[in-house]
Amino acid sequence: MDPQADSLLDSAIPLEDATPYDRSLKWTIHQRYYQERGNKAWLDGEVPFNITCNSAAARQNASLVYSAVEAMEQEGALSPTLPIRVLEVASGLGLFAINFIQAFKEMDRVKGNDFSKRLKYFFTDFSEKNLTDASANPTLKDLHAHGTVEFRVLNAMTPDVFRSLSSPTEEPVPALTAVIANYLHCCLPLSIIRKEGDHLLEKHIRLSLLVPLTTPNREEYARNFVSHPIERNIDNLQEEVIWKDLPEAFFDHPRHEEIIRDGTAQYPVATIEYPRGSFVSLERSLPTLLPGGIIVISDKGYSDSSYMEGEGACAPSFHGNSFAHGLNFPLLELLAKKLNCGTSRTSNPHYSLQTLLVEKRPFSLLSSLFRRLFVDENDNVASNDFNAAAWKFEETKQYPEAIRFYQRALRFRPNDAHIHYCIGRCFSEQGDSERALRSFEAGQALDHFSEYNFAFMIGYVLHTLGKFAEALPHYRQSQEHKPSEITLGNIGLCFENLGETANALSSYQAALAMNPAYETARNALERLAR
Numbered sequence: 001m002d003p004q005a006d007s008l009l010d011s012a013i014p015l016e017d018a019t020p021y022d023r024s025l026k027w028t029i030h031q032r033y034y035q036e037r038g039n040k041a042w043l044d045g046e047v048p049f050n051i052t053c054n055s056a057a058a059r060q061n062a063s064l065v066y067s068a069v070e071a072m073e074q075e076g077a078l079s080p081t082l083p084i085r086v087l088e089v090a091s092g093l094g095l096f097a098i099n100f101i102q103a104f105k106e107m108d109r110v111k112g113n114d115f116s117k118r119l120k121y122f123f124t125d126f127s128e129k130n131l132t133d134a135s136a137n138p139t140l141k142d143l144h145a146h147g148t149v150e151f152r153v154l155n156a157m158t159p160d161v162f163r164s165l166s167s168p169t170e171e172p173v174p175a176l177t178a179v180i181a182n183y184l185h186c187c188l189p190l191s192i193i194r195k196e197g198d199h200l201l202e203k204h205i206r207l208s209l210l211v212p213l214t215t216p217n218r219e220e221y222a223r224n225f226v227s228h229p230i231e232r233n234i235d236n237l238q239e240e241v242i243w244k245d246l247p248e249a250f251f252d253h254p255r256h257e258e259i260i261r262d263g264t265a266q267y268p269v270a271t272i273e274y275p276r277g278s279f280v281s282l283e284r285s286l287p288t289l290l291p292g293g294i295i296v297i298s299d300k301g302y303s304d305s306s307y308m309e310g311e312g313a314c315a316p317s318f319h320g321n322s323f324a325h326g327l328n329f330p331l332l333e334l335l336a337k338k339l340n341c342g343t344s345r346t347s348n349p350h351y352s353l354q355t356l357l358v359e360k361r362p363f364s365l366l367s368s369l370f371r372r373l374f375v376d377e378n379d380n381v382a383s384n385d386f387n388a389a390a391w392k393f394e395e396t397k398q399y400p401e402a403i404r405f406y407q408r409a410l411r412f413r414p415n416d417a418h419i420h421y422c423i424g425r426c427f428s429e430q431g432d433s434e435r436a437l438r439s440f441e442a443g444q445a446l447d448h449f450s451e452y453n454f455a456f457m458i459g460y461v462l463h464t465l466g467k468f469a470e471a472l473p474h475y476r477q478s479q480e481h482k483p484s485e486i487t488l489g490n491i492g493l494c495f496e497n498l499g500e501t502a503n504a505l506s507s508y509q510a511a512l513a514m515n516p517a518y519e520t521a522r523n524a525l526e527r528l529a530r
Contacts, residue, residue: 038129046320052182058099124154188277301327383412
């Protein structure tokens with residue numbers, strides 16, 4: 001036997017015996033991570049969100065909802081005096097909500113309507129910590145104060161009821177115009193089925209955790225990982241796969257089995273993600289919609305059924321201590337059609353983000369608009385491609401080319417702090433301080449969640465321009481937000497250039513106290529001591 005494999009086996013702590021995949025402790029760990037991590041799951045870069053939350057993606061969704069409202073009013077399904085209620089399931093950080101509301105207001109200005117005054121946006125999550133974090137955000141707090149945003153605790157598996165943060169009592173979700181779900185369905189519970197001819201098998205897993213043999217109290221370490229999965233890596237989970245015959249009453253509804261069998265009929269052997277959570281979420285969301293209301297689902301996933309052919313593993317990707325499976329869009333669309341809904345969806349396998357539109361009517365009234373927004377002229381995909389190309393140029397220090405491609409992306413995403421930051425960084429690297437300053441100042445006004453250290457970069461550019469007194473307040477703001485010995489050292493340099501030696505000494509000493517190996521501060525102290 002391979003000694004390395006033997007060592008890994010010895011270091012694995014059993015967590016549970018063979019369990020159906022959708023009921024495994026993996027899902028408990030996954031859910032607890034979001035419940036305890038709050039908005040840091042996104043702000044610390046552990047969970048991706050930009051491709052679904054940027055201003056181009058929000059504008060696409062807002063256009064669909066706006067057109068749905070116009071159609072519903074014409075059909076008499078929505079009175080012009082009633083609120084336009086939009087519910088976002090799993091709102092996450094809140095950047096999509098901010099961009100969506102802004103896009104909705106812009107459409108009012110173009111069309112001369114007052115829809116945005118009637119907009120009631122339900123910002124929801126199953127994690128109370130995430131909702132608490134979001135409700136403290138200045139931009140979201142202001143939208144709440146103006147009556148546009150309401151915060152609600154909602155489980156995606158029971159999307160027809162929710163509750164406010166201040167109440168333990170659930171209430172029915174009121175009649176909605178739209179439900180939006182971004183990067184959610186890939187994280188909902190699912191079963192994995194193996195099809196062999198007409199025979200179906202269910203995936204069970206025996207779960208263990210790799211714990212170094214040198215770790216004290218290894219069993220306790222494993223228990224703590226399950227209870228509080230914040231700092232450790234879910235990649236250390238090991239699973240042994242066992243295929244078993246489906247139990248009786250395996251499917252949540254007879255139509256689910258019909259969909260699984262119909263969707264894989266052409267494949268003698270298939271490995272199928274049965275998206276239980278997505279099916280239930282869609283089925284329970286539809287009754288909350290007014291006639292003509294819409295559900296928009298954007299996610300990583302599969303655009304056709306061919307990926308299911310054969311003995312594929314349906315392996316997830318990991319983000320922080322959570323995981324995500326590619327959403328089975330063909331099967332979800334089949335369900336929507338069985339529920340007598342009109343559908344439109346993307347089908348390009350090269351898209352990193354697929355989108356499904358479900359309309360609560362037996363045909364798709366918005367199919368032409370959907371095709372224009374998501375197929376013919378997909379601003380989100382185009383801007384994402386430009387952004388990726390720009391980053392490649394920036395990595396190789398080709399700053400003029402990087403700036404050109406970032407600016408192309410910015411035309412689609414004018415409200416994105418990230419792109420302004422990148423443009424400013426490139427201008428700064430090529431020595432164009434004035435343009436760098438304008439980019440950083442524009443981006444800072446759009447950085448609703450303090451994702452980027454604009455204050456430091458503005459201070460740095462002013463510093464390079466010799467505007468030392470102007471740089472100081474920005475450096476101080478940066479130090480308060482993100483303490484760093486480099487910022488303290490730069491504050492010291494500003495004071496030194498202003499002739500304020502005592503303040504410079506104090507700043508250098510503080511930088512060394514934070515990092516005794518920081519040579520810039522040490523050299524500065526030696527210089528001032530001469």
